[in-house]
Amino acid sequence: MPDATPPGPPPGPRDPGDAWAVGPDGTKAWGIFGAAGLLVDDGSGRVLLQHRVEWSHHGGTWGIPGGARHQGEDAVTGALRESAEEAGVPLDGVALRHTSVLDLGFWTYTTVVGRASRPFEPVITDRESLELAWVPVGEVDDLPLHPGFGASWPALRARIATTPHVVVDAANVVGSVPDGWWKDRAGAASRLLSSVGALAAVGVAADLLELPFDRWWPRWSVVLEGEARDADGTGAGIGVVGDRAARHGAASVSVARASGSGDDAIVEAARAAVDAGDGPVVVVTADRELRGRIEEFGAVSRGPAWLRDQF
CATH class of the missing domain: 3.40.50 (Rossmann fold)
Known part of the structure; x- marks a missing residue:
């Protein structure tokens, strides 16, 4: 998901990862160490989506909570941390299912897919969300999706119930x-x-x-x-x-x-x-x-x- 707009200034010191990664052709993507987001379903046919604030890149679209990975942070930890910070997802409330990696060579975005291991309601905990909602899988395509998430959604949806x-x-x-x-x-x-x-x-x-x-x-x-x-x-x-x-x-x-x-x-x-x-x-x-x-x-x-x- 390149060219993502960074969040507003944090209250404390920024992590070194909170900066632009720049590709050979000048393409910019947020997160020096890459970025990651969490796609979690509730086990009843719904996925948790974030309605992005208007001032963000592709504002007004729907996607998954996520952001830049911190220095030394693996993608799964980053996705769970970001989802906790942005949507109140409990760190102990998600059972991992799989990861999907978009690799641009100079930057990666990892979609971490999980299932809620216990019921929870998302909570807006920062300025990056207009709303958070459990959306039925069959209704996701009816929403204006963030282009990056929209491109990956068909393949993710096809495996939403796969459980090896x-x-x-x-x-x-x-x-x-x-x-x-x-x-x-x-x-x-x-x-x-x-x-x-x-x-x-x-x-x-x-x-x-x-x-x-x-x-x-x-x-x-x-x-x-x-x-x-x-x-x-x-x-x-x-x-x-x-x-x-x-x-x-x-x-x-x-x-x-x-x-x-x-x-x-x-x-x-x-x-x-x-x-x-x-x-x-x-x-x-x-x-x-x-x-x-x-x-x-x-x-x-x-x-x-x-x-x-x-x-």
Whole structure:
């Protein structure tokens, strides 16, 4: 969204990022370190939009809350900070879904897409909004949209309900590396949970899920069986992983401790995800029979290296 007009003077010192980035052809875009905005839906078919004040560039149009990233600030943090500052979006009230990056070479704009993890009402907290509203997805195109948001909206809308889900066959993944896991199956499973939890915080590259855009934050289910059921999930994503996950609303990791067949529990978890409308549903296993079972109802399989290579 180049040539954006900067906000009015802040009450305190400006961040170094609050300045113009200038391209080789003289094109200007606000944010030395790039910019980011938040597109959040409420889970009921509405998205939060901002009616921009008239004095801003493309004033009077509708877009998403956002602005220049601060020095050293990642795009997700920047988008959530800006949406909190401009629209009162609670930092702990958004579950991340994916990011989409517009890269002009000298400047980037990252659209961070999330879903409200709990109900909240937006509040105008600065001078940059005429109004804030939850707008039904089907009515967004009826509004005068900011050109940058309008250009990206069709692709964003097409994936507004996409929810990838990864089901992990813990026994198969742990057993794929001869690191002595058989001496302490619960400990090996605990280490796997910790690694999965860390990955849940940072997201998965879109191409690994065969999805568009940049990164996705899937739902995660890890199935434990046998002695591995005693694994400690504390701090491993069961709820939240670390400060970054808590701040960014990263997906938590659901753990299923199979009382019987681990394969049956994996099939059950994958089928439940498909039935819930999640997709793609990826089952991480090298077990050929299990792969055949989950592919019968539309899930896809990936080998343990697919997961381990991301740790």
